[in-house]
């Protein structure tokens with residue numbers, strides 16, 4: 549028997565494409581959508597993680613197909629969408645755009661090649677993906693696009709300026725397209741996560757586990773790093789009919805990091821919006 553929540557969500561039997569669905573947050577979405585009865589078609593650059601995800605979904609009894617490709621290649625993306633058409637009867641209910649990435653570099657040291665890489669990885673391919681999805685979604689009249697951005701789309705990000713600007717561009721694009729696509733019954737929203745340890749994120753913020761735990765207690769109001777479920781819960785909600793009146797909006801699975809906006813929860817002093825005296829004195833001691 550279908551549960552009350554499953555009925556309200558209406559996910560069972562829907563068709564989803566997840567771009568970057570092989571690893572990290574994309575894998576979490578793919579597995580959870582498939583567990584909810586969604587037929588998923590995944591693509592990813594990483595063949596190994598893509599096949600691992602495919603295997604997990606099949607072992608759970610889910611329906612999945614998978615293609616290795618670079619989302620930044622418009623021809624490959626076009627062929628991938630076409631390859632889903634026979635299984636999906638030419639329609640599409642859900643598109644999750646996950647691919648993105650960055651590296652730390654002061655803007656003044658960056659160059660046009662680096663800017664181009666960041667713009668292509670975090671922005672241009674989404675334009676292609678959304679345009680490819682549109683005619684397929686228009687046919688269904690009740691579809692959902694979810695773009696994965698970042699907390700950095702909503703605050704300053706020194707050392708990551710171009711990445712942050714591109715995530716903000718996706719947020720703006722989402723708002724405009726929510727109006728353009730509303731008449732066709734296509735909703736489009738963003739998820740702006742912060743600190744959910746995936747292999748690529750851990751490479752940007754290395755550290756021993758106890759050191760990481762203390763950092764999270766200070767900088768994330770909920771006192772911990774995010775989990776894959778924290779993220780995929782938002783994707784399930786936005787993909788499902790539970791969010792049927794929400795479009796052009798952003799969900800923030802970030803443990804309160806955006807709300808804290810410069811306030812840190814120090815172990816002894818509690819919340820301060822500047823470093824406590826012992827930290828300042830330790831730093832002054834280091835400077836001697």
Ligand SMILES: NC(=O)c1ccc[n+]([C@@H]2O[C@H](COP(=O)([O-])OP(=O)(O)OC[C@H]3O[C@@H](n4cnc5c(N)ncnc54)[C@H](O)[C@@H]3O)[C@@H](O)[C@H]2O)c1
Pocket residue numbers: 567568569570571572573574591592593594597617618619620646647648649696697698699740741742743744745746747748749
């Ligand atoms: N993990 C976090 O806390 C966090 C925080 C803020 C924003 N984000 C955003 O969430 C998204 C996913 O992040 P993640 O940590 O899971 O990263 P990830 O590097 O694990 O990426 C997810 C998947 O995308 C695939 N991928 C990367 N480039 C690709 C390409 N060009 N073509 C096809 N597939 C490609 C990867 O192989 C991987 O399987 C990104 O857009 C990232 O900017 C993540």
